[in-house]
Amino acid sequence: MKYRSQKVAYWFFALSMLLLSLQLVYGFIMGFAHMGYDGLHSVVAFNTARAVHTNLLVVWLLSGFMGAAYYIIPEEAENELASVKLAYAQLISLAVVGVIAIVGYHFNYWEGRKFLEIPRPLDYLVVVNVLTFLGIILVTLFKGKKRTTTALVLTMGLVFAALLYLPGMIWFDNQAIDSFFRWWVVHLWVEGVWELIMGGILSFLLIKITGVDREVIEKWLYVIVGLTFISGILGTGHHYYYIGVGKIWIIVGGIFSALEPLAFLGMALFAIAMYRKGEKKHPNKIALSWTLGTAIVSFVGAGLLGLAHTIPQVNMYTHGTLVTAMHGHLAFWGAYAMIVLAIISYAMPNLTGRKLYDTTTGLYAFWLSNIGMLGMTVAFGVAGVAQVYLERKVGLEFGDVQKEIQVHFLILVSCATMFTTGICMYIYEFVKHGRPSDEALVTQ
Amino acid sequence: MLSKSQAKTFFLGGTIVTFAVFLALSWTSLSNEVPKRTHEENLTPQVVRGKQIWEANNCMGCHTIMGEGAYYAPELTKVYERRGEGYIKAALMSKTPWSPRGRKMVAYGFSEQQANDVVAFLKWIGETDLNGFPPKPDLKK
Ligand code: HEM
Ligand code: HEM
Ligand SMILES: [Fe+2]
Numbered sequence: 001m002k003y004r005s006q007k008v009a010y011w012f013f014a015l016s017m018l019l020l021s022l023q024l025v026y027g028f029i030m031g032f033a034h035m036g037y038d039g040l041h042s043v044v045a046f047n048t049a050r051a052v053h054t055n056l057l058v059v060w061l062l063s064g065f066m067g068a069a070y071y072i073i074p075e076e077a078e079n080e081l082a083s084v085k086l087a088y089a090q091l092i093s094l095a096v097v098g099v100i101a102i103v104g105y106h107f108n109y110w111e112g113r114k115f116l117e118i119p120r121p122l123d124y125l126v127v128v129n130v131l132t133f134l135g136i137i138l139v140t141l142f143k144g145k146k147r148t149t150t151a152l153v154l155t156m157g158l159v160f161a162a163l164l165y166l167p168g169m170i171w172f173d174n175q176a177i178d179s180f181f182r183w184w185v186v187h188l189w190v191e192g193v194w195e196l197i198m199g200g201i202l203s204f205l206l207i208k209i210t211g212v213d214r215e216v217i218e219k220w221l222y223v224i225v226g227l228t229f230i231s232g233i234l235g236t237g238h239h240y241y242y243i244g245v246g247k248i249w250i251i252v253g254g255i256f257s258a259l260e261p262l263a264f265l266g267m268a269l270f271a272i273a274m275y276r277k278g279e280k281k282h283p284n285k286i287a288l289s290w291t292l293g294t295a296i297v298s299f300v301g302a303g304l305l306g307l308a309h310t311i312p313q314v315n316m317y318t319h320g321t322l323v324t325a326m327h328g329h330l331a332f333w334g335a336y337a338m339i340v341l342a343i344i345s346y347a348m349p350n351l352t353g354r355k356l357y358d359t360t361t362g363l364y365a366f367w368l369s370n371i372g373m374l375g376m377t378v379a380f381g382v383a384g385v386a387q388v389y390l391e392r393k394v395g396l397e398f399g400d401v402q403k404e405i406q407v408h409f410l411i412l413v414s415c416a417t418m419f420t421t422g423i424c425m426y427i428y429e430f431v432k433h434g435r436p437s438d439e440a441l442v443t444q
Numbered sequence: 445m446l447s448k449s450q451a452k453t454f455f456l457g458g459t460i461v462t463f464a465v466f467l468a469l470s471w472t473s474l475s476n477e478v479p480k481r482t483h484e485e486n487l488t489p490q491v492v493r494g495k496q497i498w499e500a501n502n503c504m505g506c507h508t509i510m511g512e513g514a515y516y517a518p519e520l521t522k523v524y525e526r527r528g529e530g531y532i533k534a535a536l537m538s539k540t541p542w543s544p545r546g547r548k549m550v551a552y553g554f555s556e557q558q559a560n561d562v563v564a565f566l567k568w569i570g571e572t573d574l575n576g577f578p579p580k581p582d583l584k585k
Binding site: 321 | 448454455458459462473478482484491498499502508510511513519544545546550572577584
């Protein structure tokens, strides 16, 4: 690390790890419920488990992005963070809001809108929190010596993500309009501005790890985020086919969303090409694995598995089935979970001074979690296709179909166990690095 | 070859153009299509109360509606047509977990009035024009 204030990042990463482990606990609760073991029903009903699982996911990813920004921006802007105290205050308030929300979900305190369950009063706290975060980042960036493309793209992604949270805070009487604007948050996040955040972090990692010239990397970064927005904005239409907002979206959404995989393909080719081109090989093999991994797995999970059901004629049948859950898992994992794990793997040795670059545990963590997640994806996929066929083609009752496909959840839970073993090893490595220390400062 | 500033222009230009088109399409959908397709004239205070109950209890955390939500419990867009008012009210007012096929629903024990509101909401949803969703099972004899 080059700047003392970068140490703040460590605590955001630690919060991330904590929430990730909790997320998995609730995943298992749902996996078992799908298998028919719903013993916790009266304490943690399925809708509670689901809201906790998905919200913890979003919060740990955001905490990871924030940590990434606190690590990357000082280095790119060549400036200490504007205020370390405020950054810690922001960390604590993020944790507090998260905990209140999660506890509330166990007591029927929520707003039942998928992914946006945080109740309105807490939304305002989220807004204050995010504004504080952005304030620190923007002041650091604009008072710094340099404004690199990498830093600008990352910051732009964070600012837009904050702005796009707002349409999700308006009440609409009409369910169709409610849903219409819910997608401005959910879709335009994951298939729009979060890709800028991912692209920014990826570009930073590639510059550091491969040693390829910044100008070359950042040129391609512009091309990729250009493809992202050109396809992704109008691609929002793939959520508008069947919610009562008109026919035009079947054409516009169909065409543009089918182009979205290009951005992810770009990301994968970009990472591989820069890796090949790079002469200096950074010793941090674990970070390299996660960096190349995120670029490739996001293309499979978001790009290919997204494409698989974005065609309107297919989506008519798969819309709102376990097929969606299949794609949701590998896409979130490949694109956003893995990029956060990549930057953490890169940053930890630099923050703490302990160079655990190439440990067996670290490599096992990578492979077990990825293979486990692929297995889960297959299990969801098989269950989903069977569900689509039996329910939407043959016309069996929902409940009868669910009994038929229960067995696939045994596979899901087995693969999830493998996945979780990998994550535990990752967290073990995280803990083994110890705390960030000023002794790890390097002066150049 | 492409230069960095050309790449930047591609990014900014593409974003601005597609975003403008997106806003225009959104505007026409919301002002022309939605009122007709959702029969906004039938959106009574009772339907709105039903929607509030739907959200306050996170029904979407188990069910889907218009194909959106969770995959633990049945799609409810056409439930009014499929099951009728009596069945839905029985499920909503039950004091023990409703579980016709093994899987349990939360026992909400709603009042008659609350149950009527939710039924009104589901009936209204069932009448919206969703471009043919949910599909009719074409192999069903
Ligand atoms: C990293 C990027 C992505 C992530 C994290 C992601 C995640 C998700 C999630 C969680 C859902 C379920 C949303 C809900 O029902 O509320 C979803 C739905 C969907 N995604 Fe993605 N996705 C990504 C990229 C893509 C791409 C690139 C495509 C198209 C090529 C795509 C196509 C779809 C479609 C068609 C649906 C609707 C499924 C349905 O009708 O039920 N996704 N995505
Ligand atoms: C122990 C591992 C996990 C298990 C057993 C698990 C299981 C599940 C289950 C059963 C659902 C609910 C599907 C339904 O509504 O019926 C779900 C939803 C979801 N999970 Fe996981 N999960 C795990 C890990 C993860 C991870 C690591 C991620 C992200 C990287 C993730 C992202 C999601 C998302 C985005 C949804 C919502 C999907 C949708 O609505 O389409 N899960 N999970
Ligand atoms: Fe989408």
